[in-house]
Amino acid sequence: MSILRSSFVHAILLLVIAILIFKYGIHPPIPQSLFLLYLIITLFGIFLFVSSSEETWKSFLSPIHATLYDPRFRGVRAVIFIVLPVLATYLVYLRVQPKIEPPAELRTIHPAPPDTISFRNGTIKLQGLGNPLRGDKEHFQEHVNRGKVIYFKNCFYCHGDGLNGEGHFAEGLNPKPANFTDVGTIAQLQESYLFWRIAKGGPNLPTEATPWNSAMPAWENYLTADEIWSVILYLYEATGYQPRKWEQDQ
């Protein structure tokens, strides 16, 4: 009987090809849990395949049977019977090694903003607030340009040239700086929210947003309200996103 016709060989071959494709054929690489899931489904499929007829089932079992009972395979049997328990011992040993995973930090990325904030010596009501520069159509581009200069003097070290949170200091920071090109950041926020986050920075975050790890400065110490509004304008212009509007405006 040709070895190519043994359904045991078929099963092994299919399994190897499936593993290769799952490991190297999918980009980006799939996580381990998904890999295991795919593998289980594949094994199930292969089992169905080899048990689809009496003939293939016998052909599948015969090499296994031969290895276990045939006197000609005594050497192979001995090797398998020694390797199997040793391998299992080693795998279990690896498995019970204590893993040290740090406690998960469930950080709220966009906590609810307060109604009003202090800003320098005054207070600013965030509720219902829009960007005052957005209405100034005549000087709109000037405000954007000024915002760009402010961004590249103050923000790009962390938030990056591409506004993608990959500035040259980003690697040393945890959590990573916000990626403005991501749909989950400024695209879903109101401009007043950005004003709050920029003016007050990390130290003013509520506890659930882990204020102790944020390197975001409180920019009210460095920038005027006008400067903050113009950099906000720049962020939206440069990414092409629209700020979320207050309900009553819509």
Add this chain to the structure above:
Amino acid sequence: MKKTINLYGWISVVLLIFFLNLNFVHAGEAQPPEKNLEVGKALYQKNCAQCHGDNGDGKGVSEPFIFPKPRDFTAGLYKIRTTSGGQLPLDSDLFQTISLGMPGSSMPAWQQLSEADRWQLVHYIKTFSPKFASETAEKVVTTPKPAKPDLEKGRQLFQDLECWKCHGQEGRGDGPSAPELKDNWGFPIKPADLTKNWTFRGGGSVEDIYMRIITGINGTPMPSFLDSFEKPEDAWDLAYYVRSLSPENKPEVTVLRAKLIQGELPTEPEDPRWNELPAHYFPLSGQITMEPRLFTPSIDSIFVKAVHNNKEIAFLVMWNDRTQDPPSAGAIQQIASAEGQQSQPPSQPDNPSAPQPGSPQKFSDAIAIQFPVKPDPGGFIKPYFIMGDSERPVYLWTWKAEWQDVKESNASGPFKETLQNQESQTLQGKGIYKNGQWKVLFKRALTTDDKDHDYQFEIGKFIPIAFSAWDGSNGETELKRSLSTWYYLFLETPRPISQYLYPIAAFLLIAGAEVWFLKRNSRRQ
């Protein structure tokens, strides 16, 4: 028979699709688009001018805040080329630099831009230098990579060609000539730290290194060594040797695991037992949150080892610094007099603290390890990462080169640090500087008498830990520092007995099943 053909037919089809798919990915490199300087200019203004300047002179608005400085395109001197030393780059070289960025600098990889846009930028930046109209450049002649590199020969070449004069004996960029090096514009320039290949401007692979060796880096003191080798393939041996100075892969941040050992802990930074422990990598960033800020830090990362014996804990903190500050006993006098002016109040708002021109004032090299004073009962809330806050103070271990000693202190925020009094100073430590690297050892008992001010270490717990580092010759002191946010320290616990029982149980189970099977088998026969 028919079934067999069917199965192998299907397998072939799947494999064919798989490989074709791979080929399509590979064939994605489009041809350069037609040159359009208007498009290139608009892209340049939007993406590049902030650093490289509207006129390509490297004087954009960000220029004062970054180091290495942005390239001045008007000189036509480009670092990363595949052409002979001094020659212009090829268009493909510029395209590569834009696409891959310059690791270790502020130049990002512009993968956000389409390949067509990157080509338009190549055409546009060439207009800044008249050299592109008058000079030509050709790809340098390369030698095929040898099948087996000779690292020993590479090491010898590193000596003979005097690479160490700038890059240092162990490659940390600390050679005797390093402090005086200037680029073609007269700015100070640092030789590459060859132990961190992920910061090489032109890439860290052995092919990249080979190309830098034979083409040099224009505009810098790194010349082309193309004609310096007896045989052209020797350049590969040197490239492989330089590659071997860095780890296989860029290290990743993990929990700092303090290994449990028996007996006394090391008391010397050079104790050979340290060599057996894994080094944990922690990237640092400049402190740019509070005034005075540090925009151009010189220490980008540290490596830390930790060990404990259930009574004491010891840390070895290692980092690369091209200069030892203070350099000698005589220079300490000078630093002490400078210290009077050291505590500057935070500067006015609206006035970002751009680095001062001229050579910075020199201070002492230093390192600090930061812990909370007490663990948070909920295990979640931590003190503010920059020296704590009034509600949650921090506990600091600081080593300074000028002290030649370590000290314990507490802080409840910047400028609110107080050294602990003499009775509470139970920390021991020692630092040594060798070949461009500081190694500083800290050692303390796990528990102390001063429970109000000292962190009491417990095994098997995740303990918040953060680091700060100062390079004195870069004008770093107080808040002007490189620092990390909070990471975790974990003191290993003794191994539970179950760790040995489970594998033994697995062995007995399977071996038992086999014995049963074999017995049954022989009975049958």
